[in-house]
Amino acid sequence: MTWRDAIALARRSVGRRGGRALLTVLAVALGAALLSSLLIASTAAKQRVLDQVSEGGPLAGIKVVPAAPNPGSLDSDNPSPGAPRPLDDAARARIAQLDNVVSVVPVVATPVLIVPPDTLPSGAALTPRDRGPIFDSEVGVDLARASSLPISLLDGRLPIADATTEVAVTLDFLSRIGVDKANAGRVLGTELMLGAPRAFGTGPGRHFRALWSRVVVVGVVAQEAGDGLLIAPIALAQTTREWTLRGSVIDDLGAKPSPYTALFVVAHGLEHVPDVRSEIASVGFSTSAPETLIAQVQRYLHVVELVLGGIGIIALAIAALGISNAMLAAIRERRREIGVLKALGAADRDVRRVFLVEAGALGFVGGTIGAMAGYGVASVLAAVVNNYLASQGLQTVSLGLPGALLVAVIGGATLLALGAGILPARRASRMPARQAIGDD
Amino acid sequence: MEHRPAAGVAVDVRGLSFAYPTPDGPLTVLDDVSFSLPAGGVAAITGPSGSGKTTLLSLLGGLDRVPRGIVQVADHELGALSRAEIAAYRRDVVGFVFQDFGLLGQLTALENVELALMFGGGSRRRRRERARGLLSSVGLAHRLGHRPRALSGGEKQRVAIARALANEPRLVLADEPTGNLDAVSTATVLDVLLRIPTERGATVVVCTHDQAIAARAATRLHIDEGRLVVA
Numbered sequence: 306m307t308w309r310d311a312i313a314l315a316r317r318s319v320g321r322r323g324g325r326a327l328l329t330v331l332a333v334a335l336g337a338a339l340l341s342s343l344l345i346a347s348t349a350a351k352q353r354v355l356d357q358v359s360e361g362g363p364l365a366g367i368k369v370v371p372a373a374p375n376p377g378s379l380d381s382d383n384p385s386p387g388a389p390r391p392l393d394d395a396a397r398a399r400i401a402q403l404d405n406v407v408s409v410v411p412v413v414a415t416p417v418l419i420v421p422p423d424t425l426p427s428g429a430a431l432t433p434r435d436r437g438p439i440f441d442s443e444v445g446v447d448l449a450r451a452s453s454l455p456i457s458l459l460d461g462r463l464p465i466a467d468a469t470t471e472v473a474v475t476l477d478f479l480s481r482i483g484v485d486k487a488n489a490g491r492v493l494g495t496e497l498m499l500g501a502p503r504a505f506g507t508g509p510g511r512h513f514r515a516l517w518s519r520v521v522v523v524g525v526v527a528q529e530a531g532d533g534l535l536i537a538p539i540a541l542a543q544t545t546r547e548w549t550l551r552g553s554v555i556d557d558l559g560a561k562p563s564p565y566t567a568l569f570v571v572a573h574g575l576e577h578v579p580d581v582r583s584e585i586a587s588v589g590f591s592t593s594a595p596e597t598l599i600a601q602v603q604r605y606l607h608v609v610e611l612v613l614g615g616i617g618i619i620a621l622a623i624a625a626l627g628i629s630n631a632m633l634a635a636i637r638e639r640r641r642e643i644g645v646l647k648a649l650g651a652a653d654r655d656v657r658r659v660f661l662v663e664a665g666a667l668g669f670v671g672g673t674i675g676a677m678a679g680y681g682v683a684s685v686l687a688a689v690v691n692n693y694l695a696s697q698g699l700q701t702v703s704l705g706l707p708g709a710l711l712v713a714v715i716g717g718a719t720l721l722a723l724g725a726g727i728l729p730a731r732r733a734s735r736m737p738a739r740q741a742i743g744d745d
Numbered sequence: 746m747e748h749r750p751a752a753g754v755a756v757d758v759r760g761l762s763f764a765y766p767t768p769d770g771p772l773t774v775l776d777d778v779s780f781s782l783p784a785g786g787v788a789a790i791t792g793p794s795g796s797g798k799t800t801l802l803s804l805l806g807g808l809d810r811v812p813r814g815i816v817q818v819a820d821h822e823l824g825a826l827s828r829a830e831i832a833a834y835r836r837d838v839v840g841f842v843f844q845d846f847g848l849l850g851q852l853t854a855l856e857n858v859e860l861a862l863m864f865g866g867g868s869r870r871r872r873r874e875r876a877r878g879l880l881s882s883v884g885l886a887h888r889l890g891h892r893p894r895a896l897s898g899g900e901k902q903r904v905a906i907a908r909a910l911a912n913e914p915r916l917v918l919a920d921e922p923t924g925n926l927d928a929v930s931t932a933t934v935l936d937v938l939l940r941i942p943t944e945r946g947a948t949v950v951v952c953t954h955d956q957a958i959a960a961r962a963a964t965r966l967h968i969d970e971g972r973l974v975v976a
Contacts, residue, residue, distance in 0.1 A: 317852060642849055644808075645847040645849065648847070649836065649841075650836020651832065651836075655863075655864055
């Protein structure tokens with residue numbers, strides 16, 4: 306008997322006992338739904354927590370600052386830097402060539418005067434905490450490589466990489482202009498006046514002038530790329546900075562002489578972060594990375610995943626027992642049928658095959674329904690959670706379509722069902738033909 | 746000493762005994778039974794209920810192991826066959842016709858006949874053609890797509906006979922084939938069964954209570970309390 310014949314026969318047999326098959330499939334589906342929803346939810350939660358810990362950047366991200374390494378705190382996640390040392394293109398090139406370095410993204414922070422409007426685009430009045438222009442920093446980064454930076458988009462979009470009139474603002478900026486983070490979206494489209502300050506003269510005659518430009522707020526972000534209230538395309542920040550640096554006294558304004566305020570380096574996996582940090586230190590720069598914290602969080606989250614996965618597997622195992630029970634009952638009912646198959650010349654393996662196919666089919670159908678239902682449940686949960694997170698001005702959770710996980714759940718349910726069907730199938734195949742046919 | 750049946754003998758049974766284990770000890774059902782059946786004939790086994798007729802049929806058909814004695818069917822000594830060989834024997838050498846038809850309710854008449862061909866390989870198309878031909882030969886060409894519940898008793902038994910003939914068996918074993926049928930259906934089914942030796946060359950062994958049926962058989966065996974009374 307071929308597998309195709311066994312499948313055809315099993316399909317008819319399952320169809321004939323539709324009620325029982327439906328109940329068995331539902332039991333498997335429930336177990337699979339529980340398992341998949343727990344795993345999907347825990348995976349999304351894990352990603353969200355790691356995003357939070359890594360401030361939205363890659364887990365293997367390392368921040369290089371324009372300072373020499375401090376030999377006393379090399380192993381610390383956030384060491385105190387040593388003496389200032391300029392981060393220039395030569396240093397950037399050397400770091401980019403180190404082993405296990407995936408990317409190096411420069412960061413430029415420069416002081417700016419920010420003048421918010423009196424009202425938002427919606428017409429709502431602003432009640433800024435600070436009177437007059439806000440003096441803070443603008444952080445310029447290569448926004449084409451924003452995924453390699455600790456920047457999380459909370460609302461709107463990031464500025465276009467080569468734009469000259471677009472910026473994104475941080476939650477701190479919202480706080481400074483008196484906008485609640487739950488209403489972050491309301492600042493989108495707001496026009497800001499940005500002033501690049503320059504000092505003229507020295508001593509008592511020193512005075513300041515600003516080069517003013519107009520920009521539009523296109524997004525709201527949480528970011529740790531640099532200290533500042535605005536995220537802007539790097540070219541815009543560099544232009545601003547060059548104007549400021551041409552002034553007479555720059556230290557008072559906070560514009561550092563280093564060409565780059567920081568470099569953000571991504572290593573080839575969390576396990577390579579210590580080596581890369583060590584190599585960067587040997588190049589001569591101080592680094593910081595939340596590697597220890599991330600590793601600890603990952604360990605805790607793995608335990609949570611194991612517990613949740615265990616609960617789901619127990620549910621699936623109970624469903625498998627249901628399959629086994631249903632199959633044993635079916636064998637008792639179908640004794641005569643088994644006898645007829647044997648009388649017609651079915652070998653033990655033929656009978657075994659029919660029953661295993663039935664068990665596998667129940668597991669596959671139940672697993673598929675359950676995996677889809679689990680994804681649906683997780684999506685509903687994610688929507689509720691996202692609603693709450695958005696109301697708190699926090700980055701939302703993204704489930705995506707965890708194809709590999711769903712396929713694994715379906716495959717697992719099918720394998721478990723096959724396992725549950727082995728004993729009944731073996732019992733059916735070993736049943737003496739005469740006993741199966743019936744007595745005299 | 747090795748026993749060899751005479752030429753032209755389809756079934757040769759020597760010293761066959763069979764007992765069921767019970768809490769009170771073995772219950773003997775067949776006791777030292779010996780007989781031979783010629784190839785291509787019809788034999789009837791008669792006897793009261795519980796006399797051992799069905800057990801004898803089961804042993805001839807390989808549904809039970811032969812515990813003592815020799816049962817030789819078409820060059821196969823059943824006692825010497827392995828579990829896999831006995832399955833192949835049931836598939837290739839024997840065709841069964843049961844009193845309650847033994848049709849699978851979830852399959853159509855055509856599929857029930859095809860079922861017997863599934864275990865021997867062959868293409869699906871060829872199996873279907875053969876099943877269709879067999880059902881036509883028993884007068885059921887118009888009932889191919891009907892499930893057993895839509896067939897009369899006589900039609901079900903003719904489907905069962907078509908299925909028994911699917912693998913061109915050399916021995917057809919029919920256990921009370923007309924026990925559940927009315928007179929008209931009995932006549933039709935008997936007609937089909939008794940034509941088998943001449944049309945297909947197979948030996949037919951029928952277990953029956955019905956002396957009228959037994960009278961139409963060339964060989965008659967009567968069993969009473971496990972012993973062959975008339976041979």
